Amino acid sequence: MTDIFKILKGTPEDSDYKKKGVIVQGITGAYGSLHAKNMITYGTNIVAGVTPGKGGQKFEDKVPIYNTVKEAVDASGAKISIIFVPAKFFLGAAKEALEAGIKLLVAIPEHVPVRDTMEVLDLANKKGAVIIGPNTPGIMIPELIKIGIMPATPFKAGKIAVLSKSGTLLYEISDALTSAGFGQSITIGIGGDPINGTRMIDAFDMVKDIPDLEGLVVVGEIGGDSEEILAQRIIDIGFKKPTVAYIAGRAAPKEKRMGHAGAIVMGTYGSAESKVSMFNKANIPVAKRPSQVPVLLAGKMQQSD
């Protein structure tokens, strides 16, 4: 099982404990540079950028830019990379990162062809690397490290893990949690594509054994069956921590893609009803509105006291 905290934080004996280096692929693009700045402001240790043809320059007069990921890895020793490149260049950029020894790859681009994602996952499996995304807002340990495009304001350090397919719902629901006094130990954006490098169930496995975890929030949406599979896992292992879910897309018409490539109901496969009933079976309440999530979570906590 992937120890995601070890990758993101390290262990106390590491010289770079709590400041693991992160490489930004596509750091000179509009999107890449904006978010590289935001991540640096947040406290993420951005150690190198990669843009072919811009090697030797410096980003913001500080961060060295390299032509290849391999050079960036050789110079910085970083094992984490975040990708900001147009979807059609994602396959090349991701393979390059994995070949260079990256162990955690955060794949931001939307509209990556599924086939390319599958090819990247195949290589990641061989290399023992973790992919978050594509089409993800990223992953963060609030107040420690942010590898993604999420705004800083909704999040606060705490003891609730949040897993979400959607970016904006992750912000919206984390904001509601924070306002209600529920900080987050980790938030993971699964991504809105049909095929995810880290599935709901994989993300759950990453967070379920956090020693001081006080609760779990799952933000799903129509399409696929990752929520159902997660609910089944929760039943199977007898996971007892207070858990609340939210599912978007109850009112969506069938056979229409609702913005995200993965948000589509085919026949009965991927329907909100199927997800809600599976969560109910696992004794997990499903909120009707994002603002209801903290209320239900507080209720679950009282029950388990």
Added chain:
Amino acid sequence: MRLLEFQAKELFRNYGINLLPSKASTTIEEGRKHAKELGYPFVIKIQVPVGGRGKAGGIQKCQNDDEFELKYPQVLGLTIKGEKARAILLEKMADIKKELYLSLFLNRSKRCYTIIASPEGGVEIESVKNQIIKEVGLGEVSDQVAREVAKEMKLEGKAADDFVDILQKLAKLTVEKEAELAEINPLAIMQDGSLMALDGKFVTDDNSNFRHDELQKYQEKTEIEERAEKSGFSLVELDGDIAVVGNGAGLVMSTLDMLSDNGGKPACFLDVGGGATTDSVYEALTLISKMHRVKGILVNLYGGIVKTTVVAEAFLKAYDDKLINLPVFARLKGTESDKAKEMLKNSRTKIFDSVEEAINAAVMGIKR
């Protein structure tokens, strides 16, 4: 995109999958010509991008001219699940011994391509019994795997050979065209033991369109969808009267749900996306102004990357240009939302602190 049956069959034909003779037309004049070329009896099949055609009367047997003159216009005039006929396919009738099921699809939970086959086809996949399921990684189907499936299907002789051939060709087609689903249902065993694809369903990955110019002729988009795509936001038209605008697919879906829960009827799903600019939001409002059923606009923005002021500016410009004269019910939160609220203070936009309040006001406001 989802191809129509005759388009899927064009691909099948190019890949050498056995088919009955068939011809697609859009007018009865064309149809008459095809009827002569094919000769009776044949089947008249409506071409719509949804299932359940047979039940809805969209597939009719045709034995002679009189039947043709009666049934062709009948089938062409049908609307099935809200979808009008795009074309009519005339296909030779055949003597069938048995109907099988075969598909390759992108298995989301296992993250690989998967074969589903069954000796009992001809019904919707949900009711297909005795399914044989085989995961095949990135979609390569070896001789050995194809033979194994044929054996599990209890096929022998020519039927088994044909099945192996069709399965491998279907897999090649799936991989090369980057399909999410390639389905032959029914795959029929004919009286002579050979196999024929009697129907075809083919859904490709829209995100791979840039690599498939050859498929673009099958692309079906309304002018509004076309313009939305060009401006980098996504729009799905619905049949209600309150346009729903927000940023992020999840948030917009969630807003649709809450609106529907409170008795409102969404007119569209409009995600301005993470790269929203004043221009792209203005374009979004232009598209909404073209939807005549819209009586009000519900806005739910959680500014992260997107500055809410960018959206506010687009609304002000749309009012100034008399582009929209609809009531707007907005909830703005996040980046620069205080400033955005200030900007919109004296416009027709009503600002609310919570999305629930904005929804209630929209539903009440539209009712009057």
